[in-house]
Amino acid sequence: MTEHITPDIRPKDDSMPLVSIIAPCYNAEKYLDVALASIFAQDYPNVEVIIVDDGSTDNSVPMLRALQGQYDFQLYSQANQGVSAALNHGLRYARGEYVCTPDLDDIMLPSSVRLRADYLNQHPEVGCVGALIIYMDSEGNDTKSQKLAGIQKLSFDEILGDALVVGAPVSLYRMDALKTVDFYDPEIRVQDFQMTLKIASKGYEVHVLPVSVTRYRRHPNNLSRRYKVLFDADMRTIAPYRSHPAYNRGLTAIINKALKYAVVSDKKYAWTLLRSIPLRQFNRTTFRRFKRLLLHRQSS
Template identity: 30%
Template sequence: MNVHSPYVAAAPFVSVVIPVHNGARWLGETLVSLYTQSLLNFEVILVDDASTDALRAVLDVHTDERLRVFHLPNNVGVSAARNHGIDQARGKYIAFCDADDLCNPLRLERQWFFLESEPDIGMCGSAFTCFDTQDRDIVIHPQSDIHIRKAMMHGNCFGLSTVMVKASLLKTYRFDVSLKVSEDYELWSRMIAAGVHVANMPTSLVRYRLHQQQASRYKAAELDQISRRVRALYCARLLGDEDFLQRIVAFPSHRFNLDQAAQRVMERVRRDSEFVARDFRFLLAWLYQQQPDHNIGAWWRWTQIQASLGLNLDRTYRLNTALLAFAPEAISRRYFDLLLKLKY
């Protein structure tokens, strides 16, 4: 199979999906980084999410026979826009790229070849380089499936613009259109919990642009809250208890029973040596945070549950959480929120 096959066959090797809303400023650079790929047989699916800037002018300049543009009449949000791009994709694999990031010239070829060579792997990402006026840090996530599966219990292990996935998987697993942030973390965690094997390549294949438009206090706060919920749901999925998961999804209509949650954790740990109780400590802390009452009784039960799971608590932690039991409700919840960030 010739990597340098003619441009855009009826079934390209890879479809690159780019959602964009008022992203004309850097889109031209992004497209150039794709047009110069060593792998030629691919298509770019650009979904214009009702932009009102100079996007069309940029597209008039950066034309290419591999570019397919879809203009949405209304702004539907990044998740729905990506899903629309997935629906239009014709490639065996779908790669993602944001409209302000840059791809290494070898990115598509290396990831395509890796997935072709490893048929059991359904999705792969890579390391990436952060940059503004110059290159900054290189971010390298865990690489093997087993290490990623565990690390996802603590946070997202994939840079969105580094990901390439089997298209057949994305016909089943879609981005959650209700999410404005962490939609990628939510999708990857759902796929991994369902048994999809994944990997990360150690080489930096993408340059991730840092700019002021990404810095929003509201967005950062929203990202923090939603990513915690996604993290908790991923941990719950790993417990293998669908009924328990559905009760978490139904929050806040259901009052969680921490004892039942702890019991499910112990059952999971006993039947699978892959996990230890500490792996699920965040899930229990998140469930405790959702409890309607943070009083002395709730705190005592919370510490007893952790002790029963063999989760040794240091003196400072015990003192801090004990203070919560006597603090006003608003202060208690804010303080526990801080502890959740620092301790878990």
């Protein structure tokens, strides 16, 4: 599939709430052209774009500087500290009422910002609105799409107990909600679960729309492949809620998520994870992981 997006330059409409699009960048040179084109092809008329490079070692920063001749965006750089710190950096300069945090290896669909901003306009009780993803491979070929029958309204108990994540590339946050939770914890290097949970913990509603807004690129550098980093971030995220009744269920869900990758790539680590779950907290997913661990032969 050939990726080609023509930006549609629209006049700004200051009567609409300003949306700050803050995009962290780390070694994304291969995808910057198409990602930036999709951001500037949005049909929402009032956005500011802020890009924060998180210590890229490839040609990302020179490319971004060159692209500033084509697109109107702010560019900042920091030493590599992780995506949470990069987003905090960008938030220092953000003036928007709403905040969008796309990845620069993905492609935003043209109505992405508008659909979610309209929803926040109509639902002041919502602090974070998410939507769905179309998955694509590293070359931009669509592989599958998420489905949802209707608007999903997530409670704090559900988010914690099932370790539910409203992905950062499909989330639009209310700036007031981000300020209420004191932005991102930079010690937690993965951004989306911590923000989903923190916003819900403060009484804001979290909704997910049954519409696709982003084409998500799967490639070897995706964080989901670095499951140990993700596991550490998830554990840090739920740590403040140890006394909550849903904590143990959430802990099991997080371990099950790590086991999905560990059982095929690091059996020793998988056994360590499995033994950390009390037997009374095993669920169907845990037993499936256990069965796969017993049957799967790890390649050398």
